[in-house]
Amino acid sequence: MTTVLQTESLTKAFGRLVAVDDVDVAIDSSEITSIIGPNGAGKTTFYNLLSGQYTPTEGEIRLRARDGEDGEGDEDGLVTITGREPHEISRLGLSRGYQINNVFEGLSVIDNVRIARISRDKRTLDLFSRATKDQALTDEAWDVIELTRLEDVAESKCANLSHGDVRKVEIAIALATDPSVVLLDEPTAGMNASETRKMVDLVRRLDRETDTTFVLTEHDMEVVVGISDRILVLDNGSLIAQGTPEDVMADERVKEAYLGEGEEQ
Numbered sequence: 001m002t003t004v005l006q007t008e009s010l011t012k013a014f015g016r017l018v019a020v021d022d023v024d025v026a027i028d029s030s031e032i033t034s035i036i037g038p039n040g041a042g043k044t045t046f047y048n049l050l051s052g053q054y055t056p057t058e059g060e061i062r063l064r065a066r067d068g069e070d071g072e073g074d075e076d077g078l079v080t081i082t083g084r085e086p087h088e089i090s091r092l093g094l095s096r097g098y099q100i101n102n103v104f105e106g107l108s109v110i111d112n113v114r115i116a117r118i119s120r121d122k123r124t125l126d127l128f129s130r131a132t133k134d135q136a137l138t139d140e141a142w143d144v145i146e147l148t149r150l151e152d153v154a155e156s157k158c159a160n161l162s163h164g165d166v167r168k169v170e171i172a173i174a175l176a177t178d179p180s181v182v183l184l185d186e187p188t189a190g191m192n193a194s195e196t197r198k199m200v201d202l203v204r205r206l207d208r209e210t211d212t213t214f215v216l217t218e219h220d221m222e223v224v225v226g227i228s229d230r231i232l233v234l235d236n237g238s239l240i241a242q243g244t245p246e247d248v249m250a251d252e253r254v255k256e257a258y259l260g261e262g263e264e265q
């Protein structure tokens with residue numbers, strides 16, 4: 001087992017409300033992990049802590065940094081990212097695919113991927129080597145476009161894409177930074193059945209073909225069971241269960257947590 005992301009006693013309180021409560025998790029590089037839980041369970045807050053949008057009230061977050069950024073790692077190769085700025089966490093290798101809002105709609109798909117790649121490399125405009133760099137950049141961006149099967153729409157403006165393709169662009173942008181971990185927020189939200197199936201296949205294939213570890217939040221239980229090797233269940237901010245889809249779906253506390261949600265609606 002190789003841990004890529006780890007939390008210890010991770011806690012976030014908003015006044016008296018404890019949205020994430022003393023959560024210990026270790027995410028393995030060989031597994032697709034989904035974080036699930038009823039409405040208000042703390043999933044978004046947990047993600048915001050991991051990506052640096054929120055500073056924890058207590059606890060630690062550690063990340064296996066991407067290649068070339070691991071100089072600061074401690075003996076198990078993990079870097080403490082607690083309290084660091086989102087851009088710094090992203091540079092270290094944790095990339096978050098946001099719903100739509102990190103895609104520049106007025107630009108083509110390939111330009112979006114090129115920009116993400118530039119931000120990763122902090123390439124400077126060195127006039128003498130610019131042409132060579134531009135070619136390398138374009139080649140690298142194309143690799144990502146091929147990996148995410150976006151060839152047919154590579155030159156299209158993102159504003160003209162289908163919802164399913166925009167979500168693929170988000171993943172391409174995240175992958176362009178060579179991350180060790182990608183956090184996806186409900187990757188199949190708003191998709192029809194066929195788009196959903198394609199997204200599940202895409203994430204599973206990317207998991208096999210890249211060194212990146214995927215972590216998802218997702219409401220659609222069919223997707224969760226179909227895509228995940230491991231599921232973490234939050235309820236009222238606490239981690240109430242974790243395991244394989246079969247184990248988690250059979251867990252009495254998980255059934256109760258979701259039953260409670262159904263009664264409220």
Ligand SMILES: Nc1ncnc2c1ncn2[C@@H]1O[C@H](COP(=O)(O)OP(=O)(O)OP(=O)(O)O)[C@@H](O)[C@H]1O
Pocket residue numbers: 014017018019037038039040041042043044045046
């Ligand atoms: N910025 C904030 N200030 C105060 N309370 C917050 C804040 N963000 C979240 N909360 C509260 O923390 C709890 C967890 O919310 P969170 O959005 O993390 O849950 P969630 O599992 O993502 O829910 P959903 O599935 O409905 O999106 C909720 O009670 C919510 O009202």
